[in-house]
Amino acid sequence: MQRKMFLLLIASVSLMIFSATALAQxxxxxxxxxxxxxxxxxxxxxxxxxxxxxxxxxxxxxxxxxxxxxxxxxxxxxxxxxxxxxxxxxxxxxxxxxxxxxxxxxxxxxxxxxxxxxxxxxxxxxxxxxxxxxxxxxxxxxxxVSTPFDFDGDGRTDLRVRRGAATGFYTLFSVNNSVATNFFGGANTLNSASDDYDGDGRGDFLLFTTGDILWRILQTATNTSRDVLWGNTTTLGDQLLPADYDGDGKTDVAVFRRSTGVWYIIQSSNNQQRVELFGALNDLGYVGDFDKDGKSDLTITRGTPNGIGWFTRRSSDNTVQIVNWGGTPAPAGDFVFPFAQIDVDGDGRQDHLVRRDPNAAQVQGDPVTYYILRSSDNQALIFQWGLDTDAALFGDYDGDGKTDFVARRNIGGELVWFILQSSNNYNTSQQRTVRFGMTGDLLPEEPEDEGILVNNF
CATH class of the missing domain: 2.60.40 (Immunoglobulin-like)
Structure with a gap:
């Protein structure tokens, strides 16, 4: 009943005509x-x-x-x-x-x-x-501002690993190829692409606890730690989804409560709490600016008879956009990545992406294929990259404003980053290879590495 009510809500919202002009900035x-x-x-x-x-x-x-x-x-x-x-x-x-x-x-x-x-x-x-x-x-x-994992501020994604709670973070800076170590230990870490909480143009460190979620943020602008108690992962089933929901250029602390379909956001612009119902039981929350207005839109994904349904409430005009992408033919073995900022065409809009593993029931080193729906022309970009045993990461490693794709693989105890760059037109024969990290780095609590399988009804 809750899901039916949500679908009716979507239908009614989609038909509404808003007189206000969207101020997309x-x-x-x-x-x-x-x-x-x-x-x-x-x-x-x-x-x-x-x-x-x-x-x-x-x-x-x-x-x-x-x-x-x-x-x-x-x-x-x-x-x-x-x-x-x-x-x-x-x-x-x-x-x-x-x-x-x-x-x-x-x-x-x-x-x-x-x-x-x-x-x-x-x-x-x-x-x-x-x-x-x-x-x-x-x-x-x-x-x-949504450029992910840029820790030195040069506009390119940097490589970072966390070597256990007692050792801290190791970062390979792209600006000068130097390695920095930062001890910021304890709890889990979230591999979220939205990571600039103070708006200084550099990614911040984030650790969190499960259960009642304590967000511990080390802000690079002042080198001070900020603690925020927000959400619950165990009894309430909250999904951590930090992003810039108010358009001020800073990441907001936010969770999506999968048990009720409610979003809980602390807006950095005014420190006010924002509570929004958009979703239903067991929906999967997603981040991204799909309408190019500088704000992350409330988005959920779910399996439908027509494949994976993406439901986005556009912050620019409050209309609901529905896109079916992935999941067909069933069972397709398609994974989504709720934290990933994806823009393969560089138009400033989030693109829809799934990673397909036809043998998803068994992780055994099978090749995987990416299917991306480009927002600029509504055309598909399809390529095979990596194995189902690789960690999947996304960022702008070449600094051209478009998303690059990483298949990070453990080879002989060393982490090898195979980077497919947009500046090479996603030519798989022109990969960039970087060795950085070792076995045990980037803890399994980081959900972006694996993606989440979405099944059809």
Whole structure:
């Protein structure tokens, strides 16, 4: 009865016509430091630049902060045609730039389609110049705020493993290929792609306890730990689904209660609790910005007679979008990944993805195939990548604004990351291979690695 009522609710919501115009404004962020300068600068300074793209994609609003420069700032710019490691020309200039610390903006600039393409492909960067460093003292690659696992702020996904509660995290930074160790022990860790809780453009550390869920977040902006008690995994069956639900560029603490179909969210913009009924018993919650308005939409998946049904309540206009993707012909052995931010076409919208293992009942090293529905043209992208014994991971490892795919495999006690990059047009013969980690790293409590099998009715 509960599921029938939910389906009736969907039908009624889908037919409603809303008079309000959707104010879709996506946010982008850059973490500024000296190491991203070309060539690198040995500066203690750092900063954050936020770029908000308006709904018609004709204007950006820019704000920036900086602190700790070694000499007074005298200019600031947004550069275009400058991917990671490349200097590009000045596109937009700031005014009123001075001092070793400061706050700049808001500045508004008209943008062209080419500017938006550069923005989405991470070819824009913010640069703060100073007296001693006329070419720039701190720089930050501008990226969409949902860029996953970017721990050094260069716009690319970094490799990270957790080596048990007593040892902590090991991170391979993409910006300079160095390894950092951080002890932040205890409890479990969540392999969630939404991981910037303080909005500084870098991923934060998250540990959590089962039962009554204690979220322990180590925020990189201040290097301080924040504890939040929110949800319950045992008696209430809550599913942890952190994401940016209010569009402020920061990850919100959130759970989806699978026993009731209710979402419980703490919005970082105002610290208010948000409770929403969207789903039914045993539905599976999912994250992602399907309507390109800068907010993660409430989304659930379930098996239906027509395959896997994706039900999304668009935050831009409150209408419900229903997509059937995967699960046919039954039993297809299709897995979904609730935490994964997937955008294979770089248009700023979440794409629908399943990973197919025809012999899902037995995990024995069979090849698996990805089926992705591209939001830009409603066409399928299909390729075989990895084995069912591999851990599946997703991120932007090449920094082009599109999702790359990882099959992480244990070979002789060493973790080998086989990365299929979008910059190579997902050509499986041009994989990138990185050896990082060892047996026991990335604990089994991290559910994204395996995916969740969805069966049809």
């Amino acid at each position: 996506q946010k982008f962020v850059g973490h500024l430091n000296g190491i991203q300068e070309v060539p690198p600068v040995n500066s203690t300074g750092n900063g954050v630049c936020t770029v908000t793209l308006n709904s018609t994609e004709t204007q950006i609003t820019v704000n920036a902060t900086f602190r700790g420069l070694l000499s007074p700032a005298n200019a600031g710019h947004i550069h275009n045609m400058g991917p990671v490691g490349v200097n590009g020309p000045v596109r937009f200039s700031f005014t009123g730039v001075s001092g070793t610390s400061g706050t700049l903006g808001p500045f508004t600039f008209p943008v062209t389609a080419a500017d938006v393409a550069d923005l989405r492909a991470k070819r824009l960067y913010c640069n703060i110049l100073s007296t001693n460093f006329p070419g720039g003292e701190i720089r930050g690659q501008v990226k969409i």
